[in-house]
Amino acid sequence: MPWDWEEYARRKGKVNVPFQIDQLREKWSRFQKFAGPPIVVVILILIWMLSGIYIVSPDEMGVVKRFGKMARLTTPGPHYHLPYPIETAIKPKVTKVRRLEIGFRTISPGPPAEYRSLPEESLMLTGDENIVSVEFITQYKIKDPVDYLFNVEDIPKTVKDAAEAAMRETVGKTTIDEVLTVGKFRVQQETKQLLQSILDRYRAGVMVVAVQLQEVHPPKAVIHAFKDVASAKEDKVKFVNEAEAYRNDLLPKAKGKAAQVINEAMAYKETKIKTAKGDTDRFLNMLKEYKKAPLITKKRLYLETIENILSKTRNIVVPAGAEKIVLPLGERTLPELKK
């Protein structure tokens, strides 16, 4: 048989009222009797008053508004302002350097960091009507907290718009070659100055810390042609190097050859001279002896020579006048042996 609570309660003769309400009410009245009513109000007012305590961190600046109107600035440390809704305090981080990415966004800070290009932000016209892709970052911080808080709506967008405009204006005055190479530093400086002057014009209370170019490159559609220029430059150097190698190979060889020619000539000269000297010395010696007995010496020399010759040749002896019949040798082979 299931429990019937009502039946059970009736039998007991007493319904159980939730005890907490009774207890609280009792406590409350006891408290009132003890402290009296104004205490509560005083405590509430005290809590309200204490809500005006605030602490400005070292990287912050306190700006207190009274009824919405800018009232005073406070430096880092504990401070007090009249409680809401009389005064409120704002604590902008004045030392924090904020960073904006233009032309690209960081997808994940990595490492390795991943980026995504935004062509509609990065592509811009140069002074010589080329198109270049410029990705850059802008860093800024609060220069004047009052101006920063109260003068311009949406500071990040203001800085970003102005930075884009400033970069395009600067690049618009620069040629593509400058932007891609030597002009980078100047573009950064000029953009920074221009951006600062634009923001000052809005009295935005912002100081531009840096404008830094990141990726600067020709648009994808033409990047190949630009790379080819770079390789053409290398080709140029390569051609020159090859030619120099050719020269360096050729000239030493030619010099060697020249030395050879000269040396051979000198050898020839010396040979000629020495031969002549030798020959003449021999001749002069012979002449000396010859002069002592010219006729007999001449005869002897003649016979020795003929002997020497005829001992090694084929000889045919025919009667005088018959030589033409012997062989049809012709006159040119007929040696003359007359002396």
Added chain:
Amino acid sequence: MKKAPWIILAIFILLIIGSQFFFTVDQTQQGILIQMGKPVGETLGPGIHFKLPFIQRVVRFEHRILVYDAAPAEILTEDKKNLVVDNYSKWQIIDPLKFYQTVRNIAGGQSRLDDIVYAQLRVELGLHTLTEVVSEARSILMEKVTVRSDKLAAAYGIKVVDVRIKRADLPEENERYVFDRMRAEREREAKRYRSEGMEKSIKIKTAADRDKAIILAQAYQEGQKIKGEGDMESIKIYADAMTKGPEFYDFIRSLEAYEKGLNNGITTFILTPDSEFLKFLNLKGASSK
């Protein structure tokens, strides 16, 4: 006995009544009072202000510089080129009363501003060539548009602080043309580098060839000169010796020549006994003598 709730209630009621008499305007705002649909009094700056409850109400306006970022629009330049111009305007409500009466709210203000700035931008860009818009004339142009827009917008209680061309790009079809031109320029440059390289290479190589030829020719010249000296010397030596015994030299040199020229193993001599060499062989001659 139960005073505390009453005190709290009293404070509460006081606050509600107070809020009907007083209101605040934030540092970033400005306000005007509307009484039965009609604006009354001056522009109210930041701080606490008094109003009549129920019959007056406050309308607050932004006092900060606002941005109006217009949609990119194609604008024709003086040299009939299309330019996609993305501009933004910085503006501020300086006369909330006028602003309230003419355009009512921010959206209304922006649409007026759009009309004014766009028209001015078109007029001004139409006076300049594309190059001018992109480079030299850009800042002057924006300044002019700002000043003129500001004059026109004053009627709506709006101050135009700055009109700035954020982007000025070519439409896609022109962009392609620019890319083609850029490519052609780079190709030209690449070709120039390569031809310069070839030029230098040929110069160096031919100079080397030339130097080689000169070196060899000089060596030949020198060599011939040296050889000539040798020849000269030898002729002189021979001549000097010869003059001491020309007849003997003639004889002895001839003998030498015979020996060298004929003594080669293939020569055949046909001799007749009447020759000088065989004179003793000739028996007939011997007997007759």
